[in-house]
Amino acid sequence: MYRIAVLASGRGSNLQSLLDAIAGGSLPAEIVGVFSDRSKAQALQRARDAGIAARALSPKAFETRAAFDAALFAAIDTVAPDLIVCAGYMRLVDAQVVEAHRGRVINIHPSLLPAFKGLHTHQQALDAAAAEHGASVHFLTPELDGGPVIAQARVDVHAGDTAESLAARVLLREHPLLVETLRWFAAGRISLAEDGVQIDDEASDPLQLAANQRFA
């Protein structure tokens, strides 16, 4: 079975959608561990409720970010994941740790990358009067939200949208986007090459999630 470790800092709704997809039989994979930088993250409780090992490490217990990240990823490595999924993980990861796990860590980010990196992406989209917004799944690289984009889901921005209404509409698409992307990972169809994402061993533009929640 395809082994997934999840890193989450907060609510964990993306984790929950993965757990639900696995329980419902639509994602042939196993969550082998959930890890957090915050002991109070709701994601940890969701994991424990599902009978999955969950562990928080506190950045404050380490002298440097590099030391924290090395310890965190050493803990993750003990569960031998095929893929590490950052789903609402709110910290930058040390470049050396990222390089050591190259091609095996992905992140979901709530914008159509390369647009609107960093925080407050929904407000950024509104401020830029974007007609379209959405979410992206990308390989983690040392550059914040800068790794090769694997897949995206798009939503229209509506007149009268607030950051909250837009975030809610994007989140509804994030969940199926992550599940579908992981289905393709589990099937061995996605990899990271020197020059970017490969789908079925060919260089590929980002996959686009269709209305039926599958890749177009």
Ligand code: GRF
């Ligand atoms: C999501 O919007 C994710 O894209 C972003 O943080 C949010 C996390 O939500 N990076 P949740 O913790 O999965 O509910």
